[in-house]
Amino acid sequence: MTMRMEHDLLGDKEISNDVYYGVQTARAKENFNITGITLSQFPTFIVSLAKVKxxxxxxxxxxxxxxxxxxxxxxxxxDEIIGGELHEQFIVDMIQGGAGTSINMNANEVIANKALEILGHQKGEYKIVHPNNDVNKSQSTNDAYPTAFRIALYEKIFELIDSMKILRKSFAKKADEFKDVIKMGRTQLQDAVPMTLGQEFHTYVTMIDEDIQRLLEAQQLVREMNLGATAIGTGINSHPDYAHEVELKLQEVTGRPFVTAKDLVEATQDTGAYVQISGVLKRVATKISKICNDLRLLSSGPRTGINEINLPAMQPGSSIMPGKVNPVIPEVVNQVAFQVIGTDVTITLASEGGQLQLNVFEPVIAFNLFNSINMMKNAFETLASKCVDGITANEDRCKELVLHSIGLVTALNPYIGYENSTSVAKEALDTHRSVYDIVLERELLSKEELDDIIKPENMIKPRVR
Known part of the structure; x- marks a missing residue:
C-alpha cells in the first residue's frame, strides 16, 4: 500500500493512495465512532451532496x-458519484460533532481527488484542485450540508409515498373483495352496529390517502434552501450574484423546484421544516400502527378470539406451543411505528437545541429522519406483500357474530322502538339467546320484515323506511 502525506490545521497525516477521501475525513473517522452507520449507507444523501457541489x-x-x-x-x-460510483468512500459516521463539517469535507475531498485523477494528476495534489478552495468555493458547511439534506429528504419522501401507494392498493383490493361480507362494527371493543368488512378495509384506504396528502404538503417545506448563505446567512466570501445563480443551477442539476430562502440568516438557523416532517411521519406511523392493531384483533383466535379474518401464516409462532401462529408482520410494523414515534422526540430536542445563527445538531436530525423513512418504507411494503395481500375473510363467522350480537338490536330500533329494543337486548343478554329469535317470538316483526331489515345492504347505509 502506497501512502501520501496530507496536511490540515492539526498537522500532517498519512493517507492511503487507495482512497479518495483525505485528511479531514480520516480524522472524522477516528473521532466519531458513534453509531457504526456511515454516510455510505445513505446513497440518496451522497447523491444530493454531489448535486450541490x-x-x-x-x-x-x-x-x-x-x-x-x-x-x-x-x-x-x-456525475460519477450521482451515477453510484465511489459511495464506499463516504466513511464518516452519520452522527458527528461540527454541524456536518465532516460530511461536507468527505464530499469535498472525494470530489477533489477524483477530479485530480480525471485531470491526470495524483490524489492529494491539491494545488491543482483543492477540496476547500475549489470544490467548496462560495460555500460553507452551513449552507452546503443543509441544502443536500433537504434535497435528499425531498426525494426520500417520494420513496415513502410510493410504498404507501403499494399498501393502499393492497387494502383497496381487499375492500372490494370483502364488500359483501357483513360483520359487526365495534366501539370501545363492544358490539356496535353492523357494517361490511369491505367498509372496514376501505377506511384504511382513506387513511392512507389522507396521509399521502399530508406528506406532500410537508415536503414543500424543504424546497426552500439556504445555498448562498455561506457561514451564517450573510453570504460572506461569495459573489453578489452567486445565490441567484446557484439557485438556477441547482434547479437544473436536480430537476426539482428548489428555491432560495428570502432571508438566508433565518434559513441557516431554522430547522422547523424537519420538526414538521417528523411530526407527519409520526402521524403516518401512528395510524398504520393502529391499522395493525385492528388486523391483530380481527384475526385473534383462531378458536377463542374474534377470528373474522385470517392473516397469512408466515412462520411457526412458538417454541413451546405446537400449532401456534402469530401475527408477526403486523407486530413488526407496530415496532417500526414505536421507533418512529420515539425518534420524533429526538428530532424535536435537536431542533430546539440550536443556538444563535446555526443549529449544530442537524446530523442527528438527518440520521433519524432518513432512518425513519427507510424503516417505514420497508415496513409498509412488507405489510402489503406478506400480510394484506393474503388476508382472507371468515364469512360464516362474521355473519354468526352479527346474528348473535346484541348490537343487532340497534338496527331494529327504528322499527320496534327504543323500549322494545332495550327489553329485547336485556333478555338476549340474560338468556344468551339471539335478538333475532326473541323478536320473532314476541311477534314484534314478521320473519319477512326481520329478514329484510337485516339484509347486509339495508344495515350498512341510511335507509328510508
Whole structure:
C-alpha cells in the first residue's frame, strides 16, 4: 500500500493512495465512532451532496470564479458519484460533532481527488484542485450540508409515498373483495352496529390517502434552501450574484423546484421544516400502527378470539406451543411505528437545541429522519406483500357474530322502538339467546320484515323506511 502525506490545521497525516477521501475525513473517522452507520449507507444523501457541489461549480464558473478545466473535472467527478460510483468512500459516521463539517469535507475531498485523477494528476495534489478552495468555493458547511439534506429528504419522501401507494392498493383490493361480507362494527371493543368488512378495509384506504396528502404538503417545506448563505446567512466570501445563480443551477442539476430562502440568516438557523416532517411521519406511523392493531384483533383466535379474518401464516409462532401462529408482520410494523414515534422526540430536542445563527445538531436530525423513512418504507411494503395481500375473510363467522350480537338490536330500533329494543337486548343478554329469535317470538316483526331489515345492504347505509 502506497501512502501520501496530507496536511490540515492539526498537522500532517498519512493517507492511503487507495482512497479518495483525505485528511479531514480520516480524522472524522477516528473521532466519531458513534453509531457504526456511515454516510455510505445513505446513497440518496451522497447523491444530493454531489448535486450541490456540481451546481456550485457551475455557478462559480458562470461568474468567472472557477476555471473551465476545474469546473469540468469537478462536474465529471460529481456525475460519477450521482451515477453510484465511489459511495464506499463516504466513511464518516452519520452522527458527528461540527454541524456536518465532516460530511461536507468527505464530499469535498472525494470530489477533489477524483477530479485530480480525471485531470491526470495524483490524489492529494491539491494545488491543482483543492477540496476547500475549489470544490467548496462560495460555500460553507452551513449552507452546503443543509441544502443536500433537504434535497435528499425531498426525494426520500417520494420513496415513502410510493410504498404507501403499494399498501393502499393492497387494502383497496381487499375492500372490494370483502364488500359483501357483513360483520359487526365495534366501539370501545363492544358490539356496535353492523357494517361490511369491505367498509372496514376501505377506511384504511382513506387513511392512507389522507396521509399521502399530508406528506406532500410537508415536503414543500424543504424546497426552500439556504445555498448562498455561506457561514451564517450573510453570504460572506461569495459573489453578489452567486445565490441567484446557484439557485438556477441547482434547479437544473436536480430537476426539482428548489428555491432560495428570502432571508438566508433565518434559513441557516431554522430547522422547523424537519420538526414538521417528523411530526407527519409520526402521524403516518401512528395510524398504520393502529391499522395493525385492528388486523391483530380481527384475526385473534383462531378458536377463542374474534377470528373474522385470517392473516397469512408466515412462520411457526412458538417454541413451546405446537400449532401456534402469530401475527408477526403486523407486530413488526407496530415496532417500526414505536421507533418512529420515539425518534420524533429526538428530532424535536435537536431542533430546539440550536443556538444563535446555526443549529449544530442537524446530523442527528438527518440520521433519524432518513432512518425513519427507510424503516417505514420497508415496513409498509412488507405489510402489503406478506400480510394484506393474503388476508382472507371468515364469512360464516362474521355473519354468526352479527346474528348473535346484541348490537343487532340497534338496527331494529327504528322499527320496534327504543323500549322494545332495550327489553329485547336485556333478555338476549340474560338468556344468551339471539335478538333475532326473541323478536320473532314476541311477534314484534314478521320473519319477512326481520329478514329484510337485516339484509347486509339495508344495515350498512341510511335507509328510508
Amino acid at each position: 456540481k451546481a456550485c461549480a457551475l455557478a462559480n464558473h458562470k461568474l468567472g470564479l472557477l476555471a473551465e478545466n476545474k469546473k469540468n473535472a469537478i462536474c465529471e467527478a460529481c
